[in-house]
Amino acid sequence: xxxxxxxxxxxxxxxxxxxxxxxxxxxxxxxxxxxxxxxxxxxxxxxxxxxxxxxxxxxxxxxxxxxxxxxxxxxxxxxxxxxxxxxxxxxxxxxxxxxxxxxxxxxxxxxxxxxxxxx
Amino acid sequence: xxxxxxxxxxxxxxxxxxxxxxxxxxxxxxxxxxxxxxxxxxxxxxxxxxxxxxxxxxxxxxxxxxxxxxxxxxxxxxxxxxxxxxxxxxxxxxxxxxxxxxxxxxxxxxxxxxxxxxxxxxxxxxxxxxxxxxxxxxxxxxxxxxxxxxxxxxxxxxxxxxxxxxxxxxxxxxxxxxxxxxxxxxxxxxxxxxxxxxxxxxxxxxxxxxxxxxxxxxxxxxxxxxxxxxxxxxxxxxxxxxxxxxxxxxxxxxxxxxxxxxxxxxxxxxxxxxxxxxxxxxxxxxxxxxxxxxxxxxxxxxxxxxxxxxxxxxxxxxxxxxxxxxxxxxxxxxxxxxxxxxxxxxxxxxxxxxxx
Numbered sequence: 001x002x003x004x005x006x007x008x009x010x011x012x013x014x015x016x017x018x019x020x021x022x023x024x025x026x027x028x029x030x031x032x033x034x035x036x037x038x039x040x041x042x043x044x045x046x047x048x049x050x051x052x053x054x055x056x057x058x059x060x061x062x063x064x065x066x067x068x069x070x071x072x073x074x075x076x077x078x079x080x081x082x083x084x085x086x087x088x089x090x091x092x093x094x095x096x097x098x099x100x101x102x103x104x105x106x107x108x109x110x111x112x113x114x115x116x117x118x119x
Numbered sequence: 120x121x122x123x124x125x126x127x128x129x130x131x132x133x134x135x136x137x138x139x140x141x142x143x144x145x146x147x148x149x150x151x152x153x154x155x156x157x158x159x160x161x162x163x164x165x166x167x168x169x170x171x172x173x174x175x176x177x178x179x180x181x182x183x184x185x186x187x188x189x190x191x192x193x194x195x196x197x198x199x200x201x202x203x204x205x206x207x208x209x210x211x212x213x214x215x216x217x218x219x220x221x222x223x224x225x226x227x228x229x230x231x232x233x234x235x236x237x238x239x240x241x242x243x244x245x246x247x248x249x250x251x252x253x254x255x256x257x258x259x260x261x262x263x264x265x266x267x268x269x270x271x272x273x274x275x276x277x278x279x280x281x282x283x284x285x286x287x288x289x290x291x292x293x294x295x296x297x298x299x300x301x302x303x304x305x306x307x308x309x310x311x312x313x314x315x316x317x318x319x320x321x322x323x324x325x326x327x328x329x330x331x332x333x334x335x336x337x338x339x340x341x342x343x344x345x346x347x348x349x350x351x352x353x354x355x356x357x358x359x360x361x362x363x364x365x366x367x368x369x370x371x372x373x374x375x376x377x378x379x380x381x382x383x384x385x386x387x388x389x390x391x392x393x394x395x396x397x398x399x400x401x402x403x404x405x406x407x408x409x410x411x412x413x414x415x416x417x418x419x420x421x422x423x424x425x426x427x428x429x430x431x432x433x434x435x436x437x438x439x440x441x442x443x444x445x446x447x448x449x450x451x452x453x454x455x456x457x458x459x460x461x462x463x464x465x466x467x468x469x470x471x472x473x474x475x
Binding site: 058 | 264265266267268269271274279280283296299300303306351
């Protein structure tokens with residue numbers, strides 16, 4: 001069996017980060033950060049990352065701004081949003097342009113996320 | 120049959136009586152007198168007399184009667200004219216009456232129409248106020264969904280984690296983890312509960328201005344609902360009076376006032392900026408100052424900002440009713456709302472409410 005998939009998860013709420021870590025570490029290797037800037041550092045440190053999942057509303061950069069910057073440098077990774085917002089025009093445009101592969105909504109659906117990133 | 124006129128009748132009667140008299144008196148006289156020449160002369164004299172007097176009678180009576188007849192004719196004519204006049208006047212009167220009735224009906228129907236329009240206007244006004252409330256809430260619902268989805272995410276995470284522990288029967292080995300999941304569960308429930316409670320305050324429909332209102336609680340409620348609109352670039356400074364400020368008022372109304380003023384402050388800041396909220400007590404008044412470092416208001420507009428439908432916002436961003444309704448609610452509280460603004464520097468809204 002191949003080594004476990006590495007995921008970077010970014011969210012400014014620590015409760016969300018800790019829960020994500022605890023839930024997903026059973027099947028994936030999870031690295032977490034609390035802002036876009038921090039996540040860019042994590043990408044630098046973990047070049048073997050395959051999947052990046054980000055919150056939308058964060059101080060500094062929002063999720064899409066972070067992903068747009070990350071994708072320029074690390075275009076080989078799969079990017080997703082996980083947000084409490086409805087999928088508005090801004091997010092819809094990001095999906096259509098291929099910036100993100102999908103947008104998951106909070107409260108998260110474990111099966112949906114796993115099915116999607118395992119594809 | 121044509122009636123024989125009176126003068127003919129009387130003349131004819133006189134002639135008949137005279138003739139009979141002459142004939143009978145001749146017969147009777149001829150019994151006593153032998154000399155017929157005298158009686159013949161007398162007879163002729165009698166005929167002559169009767170004829171002449173009959174003619175005189177005829178002309179005299181005829182003349183008299185003609186006058187009478189003319190008078191009668193004039194009288195009849197007058198009577199006819201009078202009747203015509205009366206008929207005409209009656210007709211006119213009836214017509215006037217009909218017109219009056221029609222006018223009355225028209226006035227009544229106009230009155231009814233006016234009443235209906237007034238009712239419609241009132242209904243529309245209420246609908247507009249409700250629409251503005253919903254529009255404010257519409258601005259809010261996206262934020263509310265976000266604010267509730269996050270604690271729901273905690274609960275979902277806790278559920279998934281606890282389920283795994285349950286399936287593997289590993290609660291005892293993972294005590295620390297289980298404690299964390301339980302804590303996440305509790306935090307999630309508490310946060311969603313407080314958001315729903317805050318929302319209920321918004322929708323609090325009551326006409327009473329005698330409710331106990333905690334100003335800090337109300338402002339915090341509004342801020343929580345507006346949380347998602349408060350971009351990270353907007354710094355929020357709260358400087359609240361050291362103790363709770365309680366006033367008598369309408370909870371739902373005051374929520375609407377502060378939400379509208381805060382939405383304006385947020386929308387006025389295009390990039391970086393700050394919103395400062397200060398509360399204090401002064402001379403029997405509770406003062407709430409909401410100052411933003413946004414675009415400011417054009418001096419030409421400042422007098423009009425509480426007018427219904429006055430807005431400089433883009434379509435969809437505002438109805439132009441927010442401040443107008445906020446102002447009405449403020450007046451209903453016998454309170455005051457004052458605007459100080461400088462273009463490019465920002466706006467300060469000061470609300471002063473009477474302390475109970």
